[in-house]
Amino acid sequence: MIYIPSYIKINLTLRVFVPRDDGYHEISTLFHKLGPIEWLGIRRLNGSNRDDIINSHNIEISGTNIISRAIEFLRSKSVKLPPIECNIWKVLPVGSGIGAGSGNGAALLEWASTIYDLILDPAELAKFGADIPFFLSKTKTALATGVGERLKLLDPLTGIYALLAIPNIKISTAEAYRELDESRKRGEAEIVPVSFAIYEALNLYADLEKKRRIGFLPNDFVAVLRKKSDFYDGFFDLCNSTFNNSLAWGLSGSGSSVFCLFTDKHEAIKAQELVSSKLECDCKTFVLE
Numbered sequence: 304m305i306y307i308p309s310y311i312k313i314n315l316t317l318r319v320f321v322p323r324d325d326g327y328h329e330i331s332t333l334f335h336k337l338g339p340i341e342w343l344g345i346r347r348l349n350g351s352n353r354d355d356i357i358n359s360h361n362i363e364i365s366g367t368n369i370i371s372r373a374i375e376f377l378r379s380k381s382v383k384l385p386p387i388e389c390n391i392w393k394v395l396p397v398g399s400g401i402g403a404g405s406g407n408g409a410a411l412l413e414w415a416s417t418i419y420d421l422i423l424d425p426a427e428l429a430k431f432g433a434d435i436p437f438f439l440s441k442t443k444t445a446l447a448t449g450v451g452e453r454l455k456l457l458d459p460l461t462g463i464y465a466l467l468a469i470p471n472i473k474i475s476t477a478e479a480y481r482e483l484d485e486s487r488k489r490g491e492a493e494i495v496p497v498s499f500a501i502y503e504a505l506n507l508y509a510d511l512e513k514k515r516r517i518g519f520l521p522n523d524f525v526a527v528l529r530k531k532s533d534f535y536d537g538f539f540d541l542c543n544s545t546f547n548n549s550l551a552w553g554l555s556g557s558g559s560s561v562f563c564l565f566t567d568k569h570e571a572i573k574a575q576e577l578v579s580s581k582l583e584c585d586c587k588t589f590v591l592e
């Protein structure tokens with residue numbers, strides 16, 4: 304069995320625009336890759352008539368595993384993939400705004416495109432998952448528009464350690480987008496212009512590159528999540544008042560994950576300890592680069 308690394312993403316900034324005719328929203332976001340955390344074990348099986356074996360352990364995945372969808376996608380593109388056994392030990396909770404599932408799918412696609420010398424079309428990949436083109440890109444940091452598939456690759460932000468906290472709070476991506484639209488209809492939240500969102504993201508990227516302290520990073524879903532749980536105010540207050548050596552903090556995707564960025568790994572580990580002891584919430588925490 305060979306093991307392939309699987310990454311996650313955080314949204315350092317995230318602005319959401321009006322819904323399109325197909326119901327999807329265009330976004331502007333500063334993506335940043337972290338990890339790997341999970342690893343895909345892959346083995347090619349002998350015999351062409353065998354079924355694929357996809358085993359996901361530790362955390363239950365409802366519906367079709369994205370790894371199976373990635374395999375089907377490749378076969379639909381006439382890639383001659385033999386039957387495959389794929390094992391994964393899931394560590395990251397499903398649907399936490401960090402694209403862990405997409406990362407698993409992207410890991411399989413990256414392995415196949417390397418072994419079978421494939422050139423995968425980003426537009427096709429985007430239909431498969433909006434953040435898949437970013438996961439397959441060679442960079443760690445990118446500005447994305449469209450639904451996240453149009454990328455401007457940026458020099459990777461290096462020397463930054465992220466404390467990632469994943470509280471046990473469930474909100475589906477669809478529900479978060481719906482609630483954001485409803486709050487906007489009630490006049491509770493504004494939509495920033497696209498040009499502002501891009502300017503804002505690139506300015507914040509420049510600050511992070513220079514390791515300037517920023518504080519709270521913009522994400523349009525914050526107001527939606529704050530209504531769901533006190534955890535968010537608790538976490539952001541801790542970042543603001545206690546983690547004096549942190550650079551910036553915010554919410555990833557449509558939640559539930561939050562992060563705080565540090566230049567010193569040990570500061571991040573100390574902060575991890577404080578989050579676990581001070582916030583009354585069932586929460587998984589990681590320090591990742």
Ligand SMILES: C[C@](O)(CO)[C@H](O)COP(=O)(O)OP(=O)(O)OC[C@H]1O[C@@H](n2ccc(N)nc2=O)[C@H](O)[C@@H]1O
Nearest residue numbers: 314326327328329432433434450451476477480556557
């Ligand atoms: C919030 C982000 O994580 C930011 O990176 C992404 O926009 C989420 O994108 P995603 O994981 O590809 O979202 P999906 O799980 O495919 O979408 C679930 C549902 O969320 C809504 N959705 C999703 C993405 C998007 N740009 N606009 C939407 O309105 C749609 O109702 C969709 O049916």
Ligand SMILES: Nc1ncnc2c1ncn2[C@@H]1O[C@H](COP(=O)(O)OP(=O)(O)OP(=O)(O)O)[C@@H](O)[C@H]1O
Nearest residue numbers: 365368369397398399400401402403404405407556
């Ligand atoms: N291998 C997998 N790992 C995690 N989720 C998977 C996997 N395969 C399929 N899924 C499904 O994908 C969905 C969640 O995917 P993912 O964890 O990438 O969401 P997310 O972190 O909220 O991502 P985003 O920030 O893009 O919304 C769930 O509906 C889950 O059942």
